[in-house]
Every structure is written in structure tokens, then in C-alpha cells.
Amino acid sequence: AAGVIQSPRHLIKEKRETATLKCYPIPRHDTVYxxxxxxxxxxxxxISFYEKMQSDKGSIPDRFSAQQFSDYHSELNMSSLExxxxxxYFCASGTGLSLGAFFGQGTRLTVV
Amino acid sequence: xKEVEQDPGPFNVPEGATVAFNCTYSNSxxxxxxxxxxxxxxxxxxxMSVYSSGNEDGRFTAQLNRASQYISLLIRDSKLSDSxxxxxxxxxxxxxxxxxxxxxxxxxxxKP
Numbered sequence: 001a002a003g004v005i006q007s008p009r010h011l012i013k014e015k016r017e018t019a020t021l022k023c024y025p026i027p028r029h030d031t032v033y034x035x036x037x038x039x040x041x042x043x044x045x046x047i048s049f050y051e052k053m054q055s056d057k058g059s060i061p062d063r064f065s066a067q068q069f070s071d072y073h074s075e076l077n078m079s080s081l082e083x084x085x086x087x088x089y090f091c092a093s094g095t096g097l098s099l100g101a102f103f104g105q106g107t108r109l110t111v112v
Numbered sequence: 113x114k115e116v117e118q119d120p121g122p123f124n125v126p127e128g129a130t131v132a133f134n135c136t137y138s139n140s141x142x143x144x145x146x147x148x149x150x151x152x153x154x155x156x157x158x159x160m161s162v163y164s165s166g167n168e169d170g171r172f173t174a175q176l177n178r179a180s181q182y183i184s185l186l187i188r189d190s191k192l193s194d195s196x197x198x199x200x201x202x203x204x205x206x207x208x209x210x211x212x213x214x215x216x217x218x219x220x221x222x223k224p
Contacts, residue, residue, distance in 0.1 A: 033212060042199065042216045043156065056211050090155055092212070100146045100203065101212055103155035 002026055004104035006091050012110045013081050021076040021107045025093030031055070032074045033092040033101060034066055043090060049074060081111045115139055116215035118200050124221045129190045133218045135183040135200030142202040142213075145176055147185045150197045150217065159185075159198070190222045 005024040013019050025032050031050050035043035045058035049068040060066075063081075068074040078085060088108050094101030118135045125131050137145075145162040160167065162174040162183050173186040183200055200215035 035214075042214050045211075045213065048211065088153070092156075094212075100144070100148075100158045100161060100201070102158065106155050 004091055004093050004102055006089075006104035006107050008107060009105065010108045010110075012112060014112055015081060015083065017081050017111075019078045019081060019109060021078070021089055021091075021109070023074045023076070023091030023093075023104060025072055025074070025091070026102060027072075029072075029093035029095045029102075031094045031101070032068055032072070033094070034060075034074070034076050035090045035092065037088045037090060037106075039087075046076070078109075083111050085109060086111045113138065114216065115213050116200055116202055118198075118215035118218045120216055120218060122219040122221050124223060125190055126223055127190055127192060129222075130186065130188045131190055131220060132187075133185045133198055133200075133220075135185075135215050137181050137183070137200075137202045137213075139202070139204060139213075140181065142181075142204045144203040145183050146201040146203070147172075147174055147183075148199040148201055148214075150199055152197075156199055156214075187220075190220075192222050192224065195220055195222045 007022045033048045034046040037043045046060040047066050048056045052068045066076045088106045090106045092101040092103040116137045147159040148156040149159045150156040162176045164176045166175045171188045175184045197217040197219045199217045
């Protein structure tokens with residue numbers, strides 16, 4: 001069965017650079033979530049989209065933005081990267097309250 | 113106070129033991145509930161949904177008490193492969209889509 005696809009899997013950037021992470025949700029899933037997970041921490045909610053419209057915003061820095069496109073894929077854009085942005089970034093997709101969400105394998109971002 | 117709280121552990125148990133994890137949530141508008149499992153440096157994977165009537169999947173039993181806003185997970189006959197972090201997740205409709213909130217996770221280590 002198709003799963004959530006994230007790219008790239010690994011990314012190394014320098015401070016103050018820009019990064020773009022991509023997410024391809026499971027077909028027919030209407031909701032996409034982005035999470036950031038630092039070492040030893042639980043996933044922190046960044047932002048979500050429902051039917052291509054932003055539906056909720058969590059602890060996402062102003063330097064970050066995201067959008068969902070007409071083909072339902074989503075991109076997380078991160079600018080002026082800081083060392084503290086180094087983390088695993090997960091995308092998840094889901095449909096309906098009762099069905100939970102399914103996660104991609106994540107993008108490991110390292111800022112040096 | 114976090115919206116979803118869990119004992120971080122670690123729980124160190126021998127193979128074959130029974131272990132129980134608890135989770136409390138503060139938002140009474142939460143509508144659906146899940147346990148996820150996360151292995152080190154991997155994505156969270158949906159383990160099971162949690163229903164008020166209680167539900168069982170093999171060695172795993174989940175229970176929800178809406179009045180107390182409390183969720184539990186029981187693992188019987190622990191296996192070495194059960195070693196992971198278990199995340200309690202609640203889902204609510206924020207009128208613009210679903211909102212998944214994670215607990216901090218409970219780490220389980222099963223030893224021979």
C-alpha cells in the first residue's frame with residue numbers, strides 16, 4: 001500500500017541558508033501534518049492542512065512557512081536556518097477523526 | 113502543563129512481563145485516541161486506536177476512560193522487540209480539520 005513519502009531523507013545546510021522539505025501524502029487523505037522532533041523529544045506540531053487549506057498552526061517559527069498544492073503534496077520552507085533547527089521533520093497524512101494519521105520516514109535536517 | 117501527559121519512564125521489564133502505560137489528556141473536546149510506537153530515529157507508527165469499550169490486539173489492550181480523561185495501554189508477555197517509545201495521541205476536530213496532539217512518550221526497555 002502507498003505510504004507517505006518525504007524527500008529528501010537527509011539534508012545538511014549551513015546557518016542562514018534555506019531548506020525546502022517535501023511531503024507526498026497517502027492518496028485520498030485530506031489532512032497533512034508537519035511535526036518537528038528534536039533529539040530525545042516528542043514530536044512537536046508545526047502546522048496542518050485540510051483539503052489544501054491551512055487548518056491549524058502550532059509552534060512554527062515565523063521563519064518557516066508551508067503550503068499544500070493542488071496535487072495534495074505539501075512543502076515546508078525554512079529560511080534563515082539556525083543550529084537549533086536541526087531535527088527530524090515528519091509529515092503525516094490522515095482522513096477522518098477516528099483513523100489517526102500515518103507518518104512518512106522523515107527528513108533529518110542538520111544545520112552546521 | 114502539556115495537553116497530553118505521559119510518564120516518560122523508562123520502564124525496564126524482563127521478557128514475559130506485563131507492563132501498563134498511562135496517559136491523561138486535558139482537552140475534553142478530544143474525540144479520538146491512539147497509541148503509536150516509535151523506534152529510535154524512526155517515524156511513529158500507529159499501534160492501535162483506543163475505544164471506551166476497550167479493545168485488544170493480540171498482546172496489547174487499550175482502554176479509554178472519558179470521564180477521567182485517561183487512556184491506558186497494557187502489554188502482556190513482553191518481547192524484546194516491544195522495546196520502543198510508546199506515544200499517546202489524541203485527535204480533535206478544530207472546525208477546520210483534525211488536530212493530533214502527542215504525549216511526551218513512555219520508553220519501554222524489555223530485557224532478556
